[in-house]
Amino acid sequence: MEATRPLFIPVILGTARMGRMSLHVAQLVVREISKHAGVKTELIDIAQLPLPTNDAGEAIKHPAFSVAMDRADALVIVSPEYNHGYSGLLKHVLDSCLKEYIHKAVGIVGVSAGPFGGTRVIENLLPVLRELGLVTIFWDVNFASVQKVFAADGTLLDERYIRRIDKFLKELFWMAKMLRHGREQIPLE
Amino acid sequence: MAKTADKMICPRCGVEMNHHCDKLVYGTGSQEAELQENTQIDPVIDPLLGGVISEFHTCPKCGTAACRNA
Numbered sequence: 271m272e273a274t275r276p277l278f279i280p281v282i283l284g285t286a287r288m289g290r291m292s293l294h295v296a297q298l299v300v301r302e303i304s305k306h307a308g309v310k311t312e313l314i315d316i317a318q319l320p321l322p323t324n325d326a327g328e329a330i331k332h333p334a335f336s337v338a339m340d341r342a343d344a345l346v347i348v349s350p351e352y353n354h355g356y357s358g359l360l361k362h363v364l365d366s367c368l369k370e371y372i373h374k375a376v377g378i379v380g381v382s383a384g385p386f387g388g389t390r391v392i393e394n395l396l397p398v399l400r401e402l403g404l405v406t407i408f409w410d411v412n413f414a415s416v417q418k419v420f421a422a423d424g425t426l427l428d429e430r431y432i433r434r435i436d437k438f439l440k441e442l443f444w445m446a447k448m449l450r451h452g453r454e455q456i457p458l459e
Numbered sequence: 460m461a462k463t464a465d466k467m468i469c470p471r472c473g474v475e476m477n478h479h480c481d482k483l484v485y486g487t488g489s490q491e492a493e494l495q496e497n498t499q500i501d502p503v504i505d506p507l508l509g510g511v512i513s514e515f516h517t518c519p520k521c522g523t524a525a526c527r528n529a
Contacts, residue, residue: 275522340524369526372480372515403482403515453479453517453524 277309277343277446284349284360286317292381294420295413296348299379302435303346309443314338316363323362331366339370344446345404350381351391356398364402372403373453375445377438379411387412407445409438467525469518476516476525485510503528 281303283296296313303311319332339345349356376399380388392410399406411434413419419428426432466475483505505512512529 341522343522368482368484369513369515369524372482372524372526373517403480450522454477454519454522456477456479458478458480 277443277450278311278341279303279309279344279346279442279446280312280314280338280342281346281348282360282363283313283315283317284347284363285352285357286359287350287352287357290350291383291416291420292348292350294424294426295379295381295416297424298426298431299346299348299411299435302432303439306439306443312338316357316359319363321362321366326362327365328368335363336367336370339367342370342374343450344375344377344442345371346377346379346442347395347399348379348381349388349391349395351384351386351388354390355394356391361398364398368402373449374404375407375442375449376404377407377409377411377442379413379438381413381416383415383417385414387414405445405449407438407441409441411435411438467514467516467527469521469523470525471523472518472520474518474520476518476523478514478516480515481529482513482515483508483510484513 281296281299283292285292300311300313303309314335319335321330321332347360349360378392378395380392382388389412392412396406411431413431419426419431421427467478468474469476503511513526514529516525516527517523
């Protein structure tokens with residue numbers, strides 16, 4: 271493994287809904303990742319990916335998204351909870367790649383207007399991510415009553431989330447390093 | 460289970476890649492066609508498993524991922 275190659279951990283914003291509060295969450299996570307030396311990140315807004323809807327899967331792979339997933343050592347998915355589930359567009363985007371995800375770490379940040387902080391969408395995402403070859407970590411971040419956590423301009427109003435994100439990221443970084451070593455150095459047999 | 464013996468070569472670095480994963484991929488129409496087009500190998504449905512075994516490889520130098528049918 272090249273020790274000098276930084277980790278790359280993009281943050282996927284998993285909703286295209288107008289007025290989405292999850293944007294503030296995703297931007298916060300990007301800022302927190304950016305504080306760490308040796309880790310690169312970027313925000314991937316699924317609303318900005320022009321994927322067709324008259325086909326699905328790897329046939330509609332978006333080149334820039336594919337390159338970002340190939341380069342990634344881990345992913346953060348920020349997902350609001352819609353009717354206990356994730357957005358259809360997020361699934362559509364995730365399904366467009368496969369080899370790019372294999373044996374890479376993923377952490378989920380759940381967002382909800384209610385008190386449960388996206389716990390149900392996180393549980394529903396886990397089997398999907400597993401089938402895509404991603405390795406889920408056991409730390410999540412739950413943004414409950416998200417409208418009270420951020421001001422209208424995106425300013426964080428509850429500093430406790432910084433520590434929660436820090437714990438989440440430390441586990442994600444560790445898993446990303448381990449899995450990179452495994453992908454690049456440890457053969458299947 | 461069928462296994463391809465020769466090492467994949469990284470398209471970016473030209474070094475031997477590490478084969479770290481096999482995955483059972485079920486045919487889903489155009490996705491299967493895409494896989495076939497990418498690998499230039501006819502997908503062989505494993506009669507016991509009901510899908511195509513894909514090998515996943517990663518470059519130890521640059522981290523590029525690649526796959527092919529087993």
